[in-house]
Amino acid sequence: MRKLSLIMFSGDYDKALAGLILANSAKELDMEVSMFFAFWGLLLVREPNKTSEEDKTVLEKLMGSMTPKGIEELPLSKMNFSGMGKKMLEAMMKEEGTPSLSNFLEGARKKGVKFYGCKLSVDVMGFNKDELLPELQIIEAKDYLKDALESDIQLFI
Amino acid sequence: MRKLSLIMFSGDYDKALAGLILANSAKELDMEVSMFFAFWGLLLVREPNKTSEEDKTVLEKLMGSMTPKGIEELPLSKMNFSGMGKKMLEAMMKEEGTPSLSNFLEGARKKGVKFYGCKLSVDVMGFNKDELLPELQIIEAKDYLKDALESDIQLFI
Amino acid sequence: MRKLSLIMFSGDYDKALAGLILANSAKELDMEVSMFFAFWGLLLVREPNKTSEEDKTVLEKLMGSMTPKGIEELPLSKMNFSGMGKKMLEAMMKEEGTPSLSNFLEGARKKGVKFYGCKLSVDVMGFNKDELLPELQIIEAKDYLKDALESDIQLFI
Secondary structure (H helix, E strand, O other): OOEEEEEEEEOOOOHHHHHHEEEEEEEOOOOEEEEEHHHHHHHHHEOOOOOOOOOHHHHHHHHHHHHOOHHHHHHOOOHHHHHHHHHHHHHHHHOOOOOHHHHHHEEEEEEOOEEEEEEHHHHHHHHHHHHHHHOOOEEHHHHHHHOOOOOOOOEEE | EEEEEEEEEOHHHHHHHHHHHHHHHHOOOOEEEEEEEEEEHHHHHOOOOOOOOOOOOOHHHHHHHHEEEEEEOOOOOOOHHHHHHHHHHHHHHOOOOOOHHHHHHHHHHHOOOOOEHHHHHHHHOOOHHHHOOOOOEEHHHHHHHHHHOOOEEEEEE | EEEEEEEEEOOOHHHHHHHHHHHHHHHOOEEEEEEEOOHHHHHEEEOOOOOOOOOOOHHHHHHHHHHOOOOHOOOOOOHHHHHHHHHHHHHHHOOOOOOOOHHHHHHHHHOOOEEEEEHHHHHOOOOOOHHHHHOEEOHHHHHHHHHOOOEEEEOOO
């Protein structure tokens, strides 16, 4: 089976959209798909209503509170204009009947895209396991590489 | 024949330069090259003097007027300083006798790089077909994936 | 032997970290690794204490003085907040006992990661050979492509 491997590094709304559309489309072509969420990319797999401050250092609490609390809160990589540009894009997507970012995330989850989180990033940012999507497996960069070596397409988004 | 497949997602001058230099160089090595323009990347394949407002919603007109009208108008991804940083880079390129971004785009077109536009992005941003380069073929994410599966190198720029 | 090929385009601290962690991990898996530093990516391989103004044009001197003088001076791609966000990330990395960015760079150098610099970028930015790490080989985009064609994973960071 052909396989797509994506590193989701950026925490941008538009890049999240690009990655998730590719992931959904690849599953519809019967490909295997792995998404490896690292660094800001972890903000895509944050459980919207499960922020916890348990066992966190002062800095980890601060990081948790300063960053978007769920995928719909992510900013645009460009022309965000404090959220106005994003509101505009969302409205334009609605006009076209395009599903929302959360819909694409749900689609990817239902279709069986494999979700991996970068251990180092999770540790440094101080996320607790229950603040992230339950199916997210925490793995190391080496595990990502082994998985990517078995893939036909690898992208860093 | 070896093949290079690029997703041009960003609408930045410097990243456009990187992608187009790779595309031109690959053609000089007798490789096949596909460029898939998605999202902000569509700003690279906008016809400079053909903005139209026909059949556009208010938001689509606004998006059309807020964004760069051609490849030379793209901003830098960093140190743009409202265009000053870009002017500086352009002057430095001139000092070195480096071709301009439009030259690299023309080169890619003449050498037969295949240009694809992402259907969803075109629809959401509301571009009319005649506002984009005539050889641009509008395809879906699935078509990109099929093309990328036949490629030896795939990059997301 | 399996091979990883990275284009380091961005001059961001966090993306440099991602690239260098992948490079180190790949070497630990006995893979070959090539890093091709282009454009802002050249700021990662600048010798911290060897800025020279010899044979530089006014613009090249200006570019040299406006940009980070070594890998630890790179800004974050997001939430940099004039350096405060970066200080915070560095403190969080320290809390976790994560090596610093310079440590990962030194690790990559010791493990034999191959360092290449993009000729066009070096010329345009006006860097002198002795301002960059001594093992950096200056090559053209075509040479990068030939090397990438022999690689199993290619990423643009």
